[in-house]
Amino acid sequence: MGQWQDRRITDLFGIELPIVQAPMAGATTSEMVIATCEAGGLGSLPGALLSIEQMRAALDQIRAATRKPVNCNFFVHVEAGPEPQRHQAWQSALAPYYTELGLDPSAPVPSSARAPFDDAYCRIVEEYRPEVVSFHFGLPRAELLVRVKATGAKVIASATTVAEARWLDERGVDAVIAMGFEAGGHRGSFLTQDMASQVGTFALVPQVVDAVKVPVIAAGGVADRRGVRAAFALGASAVQVGTAYLLTPEAKVAAFHREALKNARDDGSALTNVFTGRPARSLYNRLMREQGPLSTLAPSFPTAGGALLPLRGVTEKQGLADFSSLWSGQSAALVRNEMSSAELTRYLGEAD
Amino acid sequence: MGQWQDRRITDLFGIELPIVQAPMAGATTSEMVIATCEAGGLGSLPGALLSIEQMRAALDQIRAATRKPVNCNFFVHVEAGPEPQRHQAWQSALAPYYTELGLDPSAPVPSSARAPFDDAYCRIVEEYRPEVVSFHFGLPRAELLVRVKATGAKVIASATTVAEARWLDERGVDAVIAMGFEAGGHRGSFLTQDMASQVGTFALVPQVVDAVKVPVIAAGGVADRRGVRAAFALGASAVQVGTAYLLTPEAKVAAFHREALKNARDDGSALTNVFTGRPARSLYNRLMREQGPLSTLAPSFPTAGGALLPLRGVTEKQGLADFSSLWSGQSAALVRNEMSSAELTRYLGEAD
Numbered sequence: 001m002g003q004w005q006d007r008r009i010t011d012l013f014g015i016e017l018p019i020v021q022a023p024m025a026g027a028t029t030s031e032m033v034i035a036t037c038e039a040g041g042l043g044s045l046p047g048a049l050l051s052i053e054q055m056r057a058a059l060d061q062i063r064a065a066t067r068k069p070v071n072c073n074f075f076v077h078v079e080a081g082p083e084p085q086r087h088q089a090w091q092s093a094l095a096p097y098y099t100e101l102g103l104d105p106s107a108p109v110p111s112s113a114r115a116p117f118d119d120a121y122c123r124i125v126e127e128y129r130p131e132v133v134s135f136h137f138g139l140p141r142a143e144l145l146v147r148v149k150a151t152g153a154k155v156i157a158s159a160t161t162v163a164e165a166r167w168l169d170e171r172g173v174d175a176v177i178a179m180g181f182e183a184g185g186h187r188g189s190f191l192t193q194d195m196a197s198q199v200g201t202f203a204l205v206p207q208v209v210d211a212v213k214v215p216v217i218a219a220g221g222v223a224d225r226r227g228v229r230a231a232f233a234l235g236a237s238a239v240q241v242g243t244a245y246l247l248t249p250e251a252k253v254a255a256f257h258r259e260a261l262k263n264a265r266d267d268g269s270a271l272t273n274v275f276t277g278r279p280a281r282s283l284y285n286r287l288m289r290e291q292g293p294l295s296t297l298a299p300s301f302p303t304a305g306g307a308l309l310p311l312r313g314v315t316e317k318q319g320l321a322d323f324s325s326l327w328s329g330q331s332a333a334l335v336r337n338e339m340s341s342a343e344l345t346r347y348l349g350e351a352d
Numbered sequence: 353m354g355q356w357q358d359r360r361i362t363d364l365f366g367i368e369l370p371i372v373q374a375p376m377a378g379a380t381t382s383e384m385v386i387a388t389c390e391a392g393g394l395g396s397l398p399g400a401l402l403s404i405e406q407m408r409a410a411l412d413q414i415r416a417a418t419r420k421p422v423n424c425n426f427f428v429h430v431e432a433g434p435e436p437q438r439h440q441a442w443q444s445a446l447a448p449y450y451t452e453l454g455l456d457p458s459a460p461v462p463s464s465a466r467a468p469f470d471d472a473y474c475r476i477v478e479e480y481r482p483e484v485v486s487f488h489f490g491l492p493r494a495e496l497l498v499r500v501k502a503t504g505a506k507v508i509a510s511a512t513t514v515a516e517a518r519w520l521d522e523r524g525v526d527a528v529i530a531m532g533f534e535a536g537g538h539r540g541s542f543l544t545q546d547m548a549s550q551v552g553t554f555a556l557v558p559q560v561v562d563a564v565k566v567p568v569i570a571a572g573g574v575a576d577r578r579g580v581r582a583a584f585a586l587g588a589s590a591v592q593v594g595t596a597y598l599l600t601p602e603a604k605v606a607a608f609h610r611e612a613l614k615n616a617r618d619d620g621s622a623l624t625n626v627f628t629g630r631p632a633r634s635l636y637n638r639l640m641r642e643q644g645p646l647s648t649l650a651p652s653f654p655t656a657g658g659a660l661l662p663l664r665g666v667t668e669k670q671g672l673a674d675f676s677s678l679w680s681g682q683s684a685a686l687v688r689n690e691m692s693s694a695e696l697t698r699y700l701g702e703a704d
Binding site: 161162163180181182192194196197198199200201202203204206207210220221222224226227229230231232233234235265266267268269270271284293294329330331333334 | 513514533544551556558559572573578582584617618619623646
């Protein structure tokens with residue numbers, strides 16, 4: 001097996017293969033992280049849906065199982081204030097589904113949360129000292145960022161435009177994740193809200209490479225070895241891969257979601273805000289078709305998802321994905337052979 | 353100078369370099385075509401805005417100047433019937449601009465035409481026998497396609513999804529142009545109208561390669577040598593390049609358009625239907641921001657452009673692009689050194 005000529009990211013993180021397993025809140029398990037790390041890639045534990053205790057338990061498990069470098073990922077969104085009018089409009093739009101499913105549209109709406117990075121999470125970073133910390137939706141406030149850096153962690157973050165990449169570079173990140181339009185899940189966007197001008201991976205990566213001092217990790221559409229080679233040709237020093245890991249046995253993915261991924265077409269997904277209030281790439285389902293994919297009614301991230309919980313409670317039991325997010329990038333169809341997370345990491349990371 | 357290992361397209365067309373200059377109606381000149389062909393690439397003459405006489409004159413000029421293979425490109429859209437109500441709604445939306453510019457909103461609207469491929473154009477193909485004929489928006493009806501093939505021309509066409517690529521492959525094209533989301537100008541889409549599910553080049557190319565028997569030409573975001581190498585890594589056998597040729601001295605581009613291209617950002621464009629009625633990638637201008645980028649009011653292709661002509665007549669004289677299309681792909685910012693069409697072709701086509 002050869003070596004990749006560009007070792008800027010592998011040297012920076014102290015890993016063998018230029019493969020970052022994308023942190024996928026809800027779907028990434030400790031087993032996935034451990035297998036990826038042990039195979040020579042960078043496993044990434046997503047914090048957004050984990051309580052402090054859950055994160056601690058996961059890191060205990062991971063640190064006990066591997067001595068390889070690990071990445072902890074956090075969302076750094078600013079939580080919106082109360083939006084009673086928007087929630088009312090959103091509930092009105094969803095009321096017919098409640099009625100259809102025999103639910104009471106006037107019942108209190110459960111809350112849907114994603115925890116932003118804060119002092120408590122920062123203390124976990126200080127205690128467990130992950131070798132890499134990645135942020136989504138920008139960077140935490142300066143005081144927290146200083147504390148993270150003081151642990152010795154390499155700090156990386158997502159950019160969906162050159163402007164965002166420059167912003168991150170100026171604030172001292174160690175590497176930029178150039179997240180193209182093709183990527184599944186939440187866009188990392190934080191300086192723009194214009195989804196019509198989002199940039200494809202093929203165009204974004206070389207422009208980010210030209211714009212920043214630090215090495216670049218390409219994300220969005222990388223699902224097989226051709227994608228890794230192409231990303232390097234565009235100037236990236238590593239890739240971040242999500243959807244292909246969603247199809248490994250280590251992923252915690254509902255059966256209807258796994259089935260949708262297996263049948264995914266190149267043009268079967270869109271950027272949608274109907275699940276959380278923030279644009280994210282999901283395979284089309286009923287809610288996206290009827291209310292989106294981009295809705296002006298969805299309340300701010302992450303609260304839009306609350307009113308969906310009762311609907312999901314009924315439909316998911318029937319195996320239906322009508323109201324459930326089906327996060328996926330545009331290259332799900334490239335994932336044909338189901339591999340374990342370890343096999344996938346080694347396959348993707350093999351040099352010429 | 354080395355050779356590209358994959359010679360499926362260069363051998364198919366009888367050219368030296370795997371570089372196709374994109375046919376850009378209005379901007380491509382005979383000089384651009386000639387220079388590209390002589391440099392070893394495939395020059396492409398767009399027919400959509402040329403009358404039969406103009407096309408004949410251009411081909412006379414091209415055939416006199418080069419013996420290399422040439423491509424003639426045609427639109428194959430079906431012209432919409434009269435849409436008086438849609439035109440009225442569109443004119444109402446534009447009326448404030450007319451008033452602002454001192455124009456009469458109730459004056460008869462000029463017509464805006466793009467000629468679809470028909471018997472007259474087919475006779476030109478039969479007479480001049482271009483080595484390659486490319487189609488946009490699908491394929492012509494079977495009887496015309498048979499006539500084109502009978503001339504010996506290699507037939508290629510654009511696909512924006514795997515389904516479109518398969519459709520073309522089944523109908524006997526010699527190669528498919530996989531046109532990613534990043535590409536400038538009109539989307540080649542013909543089986544889908546859902547612009548929210550359009551596919552980025554990075555995801556599209558390998559999925560099309562896997563889906564069709566014929567070789568694939570990658571288009572969308574290819575503007576420098578990194579892009580050519582990446583396209584080959586994804587499985588393409590050639591690339592089609594538009595925006596970079598728009599910045600050559602051979603391109604016929606208004607000064608305000610050239611200036612906008614020179615200052616283009618990665619996230620400065622969007623798919624819009626406000627200029628012609630059909631989605632196309634343009635740099636943002638006033639009309640796109642205020643009425644689009646995708647408008648439900650714009651009449652069918654190509655008639656939406658008619659009502660803009662009086663507005664453009666006033667503003668373009670002032671050097672303003674407020675109502676004028678600024679076709680561009682997402683990689684315009686990669687084009688930093690202005691080269692001639694010949695230099696660009698040789699630069700892009702240089703193998704490792």
